[in-house]
Amino acid sequence: MKFGIVTFPGSNCDYDTMRGVVDTLGEEGVYIWHKDRDLQGVDVVVLPGGFSYGDYLRPGAIARFSPIMNEVVSHARRGAPVLCICNGFQIACEAGLLPGALLRNQTLQFVSSPITMRVENTRTIFTSAYEPGQLVTMPVAHGDGRYTADTDTLNKLESEGRVVFRYVDATGDVSVSGNPNGAANNIAGIVNDRGNVVGLMPHPERAMDHIVGSRDGVGIFESLLESAVSA
Amino acid sequence: MSVHVGRHMIIDTESENADAAVASVTAMCERLLANPVTEDFEIESATAA
Numbered sequence: 001m002k003f004g005i006v007t008f009p010g011s012n013c014d015y016d017t018m019r020g021v022v023d024t025l026g027e028e029g030v031y032i033w034h035k036d037r038d039l040q041g042v043d044v045v046v047l048p049g050g051f052s053y054g055d056y057l058r059p060g061a062i063a064r065f066s067p068i069m070n071e072v073v074s075h076a077r078r079g080a081p082v083l084c085i086c087n088g089f090q091i092a093c094e095a096g097l098l099p100g101a102l103l104r105n106q107t108l109q110f111v112s113s114p115i116t117m118r119v120e121n122t123r124t125i126f127t128s129a130y131e132p133g134q135l136v137t138m139p140v141a142h143g144d145g146r147y148t149a150d151t152d153t154l155n156k157l158e159s160e161g162r163v164v165f166r167y168v169d170a171t172g173d174v175s176v177s178g179n180p181n182g183a184a185n186n187i188a189g190i191v192n193d194r195g196n197v198v199g200l201m202p203h204p205e206r207a208m209d210h211i212v213g214s215r216d217g218v219g220i221f222e223s224l225l226e227s228a229v230s231a
Numbered sequence: 232m233s234v235h236v237g238r239h240m241i242i243d244t245e246s247e248n249a250d251a252a253v254a255s256v257t258a259m260c261e262r263l264l265a266n267p268v269t270e271d272f273e274i275e276s277a278t279a280a
Binding site for chain 2: 148
C-alpha cells in the first residue's frame, strides 16, 4: 500500500509518519510537497501533524488553500482514505472534509502528554484492527485540540457511530480528568459520513514502536492494510 | 460580566463602490478570515476620501 504524506511549511510529524509506514509496516511512502498538484497515485493520503503556516490566523486555515488540497479533496470525494492527524485534523475541518472545528484548549495551555482513549467504533477502515472498546495510549501535543461542533452535528456524529476515538481516564471512564483539552463529549477522533476520512488529535505515528513507549498507533495503519486486502 | 475577545482587521480595497467592497470582504470572511463554525463577523464599510 502506498502512503502519501503531505508536507506543508511547518509540518513536523511527516518524518515520524514516514518512519512508521516504511520501517514499522514495511509499506511504501512518499512525501508530497504542499505545492504539488499530483498525488503520485497513492492509496492513502496522510495530513500530518505540525504547525502549518505557523498556525497564523487559525490552525489549518491557510494550509487548506495549498494547491495539493484540491487533489486531497478529490481523493476524498472518490472515497479513498485520508488520515488526518493533529494539525491534519485541523486542516481537514477547515477544508470541509470533516465537520466541526478545533478550538484553543480549555486550559489555554499547550498539552504534551500520553493520553488514553477508547476505540468507539471498529467498523471503519481505520479501526478494524482494534477490539471494540479497546483502550489505547498515544501522545497528544497541541494547543488547539478542543473539538467542537453545533448540537445537531454532535448528535449526528454520536448516533451514527462517527465518534471513533474518545478520551478516557486511566480506568476507562469518560471523565473530565481524562479529557486533555475540554473537547465536546471527550471526542478525540471522528470519521466523515462516508467513512473514508478520519481525523484525530492524538498521534498514532508517534506510538508505533516499543522504544517510544507504545505501539498502539500501529492498529490504524494495520486496519488500512486489512481494508485493502478485503476490498 | 461578559468578555469578548476578537480580531479587528482593517482592509483597504479598490472597489467600484461600498456594496462591492462589502461583498468582497464578506467573501474573504466566509472563506478565510473567520471560521463560520466557531466565529461570527461584522463588517463596517467606510469610503476613503
